Amino acid sequence: xxxxxxxxxxxxxxxxxxxxxxxxxxxxxxxxxxxxxxxxxxxxxxxxxxxxxxxxxxxxxxxxxxxxxxxxxxxxxxxxxxxxxxxxxxxxxxxxxxxxxxxxxxxxxxxxxxxxxxxxxxxxxxxxxxxxxxxxxxxxxxxxxxxxxxxxxxxxxxxxxxxxxxxxxxxxxxxxxxxxxxxxxxxxxxxxxxxxxxxxxxxxxxxxxxxxxxxxxxxxxxxxxxxxxxxxxxxxxxxxxxxxxxxxxxxxxxxxxxxxxxxxxxxxxxxxxxxxxxxxxxxxxxxxxxxxx
Amino acid sequence: xxxxxxxxxxxxxxxxxxxxxxxxxxxxxxxxxxxxxxxxxxxxxxxxxxxxxxxxxxxxxxxxxxxxxxxxxxxxxxxxxxxxxxxxxxxxxxxxxxxxxxxxxxxxxxxxxxxxxxxxxxxxxxxxxxxxxxxxxxxxxxxxxxxxxxxxxxxxxxxxxxxxxxxxxxxxxxxxxxxxxxxxxxxxxxxxxxxxxxxxxxxxxxxxxxxxxxxxxxxxxxxxxxxxxxxxxxxxxxxxxxxxxxxxxxxxxxxxxxxxxxxxxxxxxxxxxxxxxxxxxxxxxxxxxxxxxxxxxxxxxxxxxxxxxxxxxxxxxxxxxxxxxxxxxxxxxxxxxxx
Numbered sequence: 001x002x003x004x005x006x007x008x009x010x011x012x013x014x015x016x017x018x019x020x021x022x023x024x025x026x027x028x029x030x031x032x033x034x035x036x037x038x039x040x041x042x043x044x045x046x047x048x049x050x051x052x053x054x055x056x057x058x059x060x061x062x063x064x065x066x067x068x069x070x071x072x073x074x075x076x077x078x079x080x081x082x083x084x085x086x087x088x089x090x091x092x093x094x095x096x097x098x099x100x101x102x103x104x105x106x107x108x109x110x111x112x113x114x115x116x117x118x119x120x121x122x123x124x125x126x127x128x129x130x131x132x133x134x135x136x137x138x139x140x141x142x143x144x145x146x147x148x149x150x151x152x153x154x155x156x157x158x159x160x161x162x163x164x165x166x167x168x169x170x171x172x173x174x175x176x177x178x179x180x181x182x183x184x185x186x187x188x189x190x191x192x193x194x195x196x197x198x199x200x201x202x203x204x205x206x207x208x209x210x211x212x213x214x215x216x217x218x219x220x221x222x223x224x225x226x227x228x229x230x231x232x233x234x235x236x237x238x239x240x241x242x243x244x245x246x247x248x249x250x251x252x253x254x255x256x257x258x259x260x261x262x263x264x265x266x267x268x269x270x271x272x273x274x275x276x277x278x279x280x281x282x283x284x285x286x287x288x289x290x291x292x293x
Numbered sequence: 294x295x296x297x298x299x300x301x302x303x304x305x306x307x308x309x310x311x312x313x314x315x316x317x318x319x320x321x322x323x324x325x326x327x328x329x330x331x332x333x334x335x336x337x338x339x340x341x342x343x344x345x346x347x348x349x350x351x352x353x354x355x356x357x358x359x360x361x362x363x364x365x366x367x368x369x370x371x372x373x374x375x376x377x378x379x380x381x382x383x384x385x386x387x388x389x390x391x392x393x394x395x396x397x398x399x400x401x402x403x404x405x406x407x408x409x410x411x412x413x414x415x416x417x418x419x420x421x422x423x424x425x426x427x428x429x430x431x432x433x434x435x436x437x438x439x440x441x442x443x444x445x446x447x448x449x450x451x452x453x454x455x456x457x458x459x460x461x462x463x464x465x466x467x468x469x470x471x472x473x474x475x476x477x478x479x480x481x482x483x484x485x486x487x488x489x490x491x492x493x494x495x496x497x498x499x500x501x502x503x504x505x506x507x508x509x510x511x512x513x514x515x516x517x518x519x520x521x522x523x524x525x526x527x528x529x530x531x532x533x534x535x536x537x538x539x540x541x542x543x544x545x546x547x548x549x550x551x552x553x554x555x556x557x558x559x560x561x562x563x564x565x566x567x568x569x570x571x572x573x574x575x576x577x578x579x580x581x582x583x584x585x586x587x588x589x590x591x592x593x594x595x596x597x598x599x600x601x602x603x604x605x606x607x608x609x610x611x612x613x614x615x616x617x618x619x620x621x622x623x624x625x626x627x628x629x630x631x632x
Contacts, residue, residue, distance in 0.1 A: 037403070089593070096600065098403075099348065103547045104596040106540065110589030118583060231410070231536060238407040272418035275411040279396070282408050286400040 004140030009260055015149050015218075017256020018156035022211035023229055024236040024248045025163060026204025032180040032243020034197050036090060037098055039105035042230025043112040044205050047081075048074065048212020049221045050116055053125045067130035074213050075206055082205030086198045094197075113223070122223050129217040152214050159207070160249065167245060176200060180243045235278050241288030250289060298607075303555055307465060314457050322453050324569065329460045330521045332561035333467050335545045337514035339557040340471060342546060344480070345507045346487030350406045350539050351393065351413025355512040357534030358416060359386040359519025361426055364434045364529050375440040375448060382520040383513045389416065390512020394505050410536060421531040431530030434523055450524055460521055467514055471554055474510075483507055548595060550602025559603045567591055 027041045051074040059070045089108065093101050128134075129148040136144035167173035175196055178186045187193045219225065236255055240247025255274055262273040281289065310329070314322050334356055341347045362385040367373040397408040420426040440448040450456045474480050482503050485493045493500050523529050532538065541564070549560020570576065571584035599606060 031403075092597070096596075099342070099543075099547050099551065100596055100600065103544060104593055106544055107589040107592030107596065110585040111593070114583045114586035114589065118586075227537075234407060235411075238404055242403060268422060269418070271422060272415050275414040275418075279408055279411040279415070282400050282404055282411075283396055286404055288404070 002140075004143040005264075007139055008143060008145055009264055011145060011149065011153070013256040013260040014253070015153045015156075015256075016260055017253040018153055018160065019211055019215055020229075020232060020236055020255060021160060021249050021252035022156055023208045024233040024240070024252055025160075025245055026207045027233050028237045028240065028243055028245065028248045029176070029180070029200055030204045031237065033176065033183070033200055034090070034094060035098075035183070036093060037101050037105065038090075039102060039230065040108040040112065041204070041208055041233065042226035042228070043109050044078070044082075044208035044226075045212040045215075045229045046116065046226030047112065048078070048209035049127075049216040049219070049225060050120055050212075051077065051209065052213040052216035053127050053221045054120055056127070067133075071210070071213055075210060078206040078209035079202045081209075082202035083198055085205070086201040090201065091194070091197075109227070112226070117223065124220055124222040126220050127216040146218075148217055152218065155214055156211075159210070163207075163245065172199070232274065235274060239278055239281050239288055241291040244288070244290040247288055247290030299555065303468070303558075306555075306558065307461075307468075310461055310464075314454055319453060322457050324565075326453070326457050326460050326525060327522075328562055328565045329457075329464045330518050330525065331542070331545065331565055332558050333460075333464055333521065334515055334518035334542055335549070335557035335561040336467055336471055336554060337511045337518065338542050339546050339551070339554060340474075340483075340507060340511045340514070342543070343551040343553065343556065344475060344487065345483040345504060347398075347504060347508070348406050348543070349409045349508070349511070350536065350543065351409035351411075351416075352511075352515055352542055353536065353538035354393075354413035354416040354534045355386045355390050355515035356519040356522070356538070356542075357420065357529070357531075358389050359383065359516030360523035360529045360533050361420060361519075362386070362516070363438075363520045363523035364432050365426070367434055367436065367438065370435060372436045373438040375438045375450075378438045379517070379520055383516045386516020386519060387509050387513035390515075391505070391509045394508030394512070398501060398504050398508065410539070413534065413536060413539060417531060417534040417536075420534055426529075426531065429531060431528055434527045434529070437524055437527065456525060460525075463517065463521060467517070468554060468558070471514075475554070479503070479506070544592065548592065548602060550604030553604045556602055556604040563603055 023041065023045050026044075027038060030036055030038050030041070052070060055074055056067075056070050059066075059073050063069045063073075085108075089104060093104060133148045133151050135147050137147060137150075139145050165173075167177060175186065175191055178189075178191075179193070179196055179200075183193070186196075232255065236248055236251045239254070240249070240251035254277070258273050258277050259270070263270040266273065310325070313325055317325070334352070337355075338349065338352050341349050341352075359382045362382040363378065366378060366381055393409065393412040397405055397412060400408050421429060426432060437450045439446050439450065448455070448459060450459055475484075482493070482498055482500075485498070486500050486503060490500055519533070522533070545560040545564045546557045547560070548563055549558070550556035567588055568584070571587035572581055574581040577584070577587075595603075599609065601608065
């Protein structure tokens with residue numbers, strides 16, 4: 001492997017890891033704060049990718065189009081979706097056993113998949129990146145790297161930074177962190193826990209949808225994409241330690257590197273590496289790398 | 294449900310299953326054979342999840358190992374002896390369960406769920422990506438195993454009828470074995486671990502060997518189900534080890550109602566029959582293609598309306614009826630009695 005290839009793989013790892021982080025951060029927050037195992041989280045990623053595909057022509061005809069207009073419309077829809085879902089399907093689950101939540105969210109996965117199939121169909125679609133991001137930049141003498149992938153990494157980093165600012169520097173963030181540490185105490189301090197739950201859930205959904213939308217041009221859009229992401233994101237959440245955003249970031253980058261380089265160096269064993277990594281880490285630290293609380 | 298009611302239900306279920314082939318056609322016999330295999334698989338998971346409180350999300354790996362062992366150990370163009378093949382497949386699954394359990398039991402809760410998934414995924418990728426199991430296409434079982442004594446065939450599994458009978462006996466044996474196990478000191482210890490592991494340790498139980506034993510027994514039974522599945526279809530593929538299948542069996546036992554052996558039985562039947570119903574083109578026409586939608590909505594409705602699973606339905610109905618007749622206080626008394 002020469003240096004340029006190595007660099008490209010590093011950039012790919014970073015991009016994949018950051019994307020995973022976006023989806024996993026919502027999952028870990030929802031898990032850490034509300035104690036809900038949300039299997040449907042991967043579906044939000046899938047919904048995002050399909051929105052990027054299906055909304056683009058609609059947005060183009062009403063607002064004159066543009067990638068960012070589509071992103072914006074998608075985000076607004078995602079927040080509404082998250083808010084309504086929390087109200088309709090999750091608000092009565094908090095008191096129930098974990099396994100009841102698993103059953104419910106499994107049902108939601110099936111419903112989302114089939115609705116997707118009814119509305120958009122079962123074909124694989126490509127989504128075009130905006131023209132000004134479609135180019136490549138040269139790396140070394142022979143290699144080039146697509147600008148759009150750099151754009152994804154940049155956006156993810158910005159979002160991660162934004163999330164960090166909100167979580168550590170604002171009152172809302174303080175309540176969220178407190179909620180992740182001790183739910184009952186937050187409630188007894190007079191904080192409206194119902195609103196907090198709904199806000200966190202809507203934000204988690206929106207971030208996952210956003211991740212799906214920006215990933216659509218590189219990953220293309222296909223049935224079952226949500227399930228694939230879901231399992232990897234659970235791996236990320238568990239390695240990082242449930243409820244820990246910092247852990248999710250470290251774990252996501254780690255998985256990004258292991259998976260990307262695994263595919264290059266050991267193509268025969270690429271699939272299994274991530275799980276070996278998880279098993280080793282959990283045997284070494286049974287509560288993940290950074291346990292919250 | 295009172296003890297006699299439970300017993301009556303189980304006996305009635307097994308009698309009905311025994312009588313079923315005499316009234317059903319080939320399709321029905323085939324379907325119910327498949328469901329009985331699922332029921333054995335679901336029972337194996339119930340021992341872990343419902344009884345011991347260990348949520349295993351990698352059970353399909355044990356099922357798949359049992360199934361793959363059946364095909365891989367059978368001679369290519371000759372019938373294997375049932376007397377050694379069946380125990381060998383069960384042992385293969387139990388051995389992986391012992392390995393998987395020994396390591397994953399170091400973790401707890403959601404971490405345990407994910408470590409079991411990890412070990413299952415490892416087995417999945419080994420089968421999926423290497424040549425030993427025929428890769429993604431799977432492999433065929435050319436000749437089904439038989440039990441021969443002195444040259445005459447005692448048990449042949451070739452025709453659907455005798456295979457149905459064999460599966461029925463296996464289901465009965467597994468159910469009986471687990472029912473006895475749960476009444477034993479060992480079963481009580483498992484229930485104690487589920488209720489409060491710390492207290493169990495404080496009373497002098499070393500809980501780890503109990504949990505590991507439960508995991509291994511559960512793996513062996515899952516392997517048995519895998520064996521039956523491979524013999525029934527005569528073909529195995531990597532999807533038998535996939536996490537989708539681990540998820541589906543978990544859904545079966547939750548749907549049926551955790552903490553009861555008959556819940557696993559009911560759940561397996563409910564899940565498979567719902568699937569069959571929503572897939573039926575006779576009922577839904579072209580919409581049957583989207584059968585998962587109906588299944589998903591039914592699952593969501595069952596979580597919202599039946600918090601105790603299908604097993605809890607008679608209690609729920611009774612409470613509702615009694616609630617109308619009696620005053621509020623006696624209703625709560627009644628529900629106390631239940632727990």
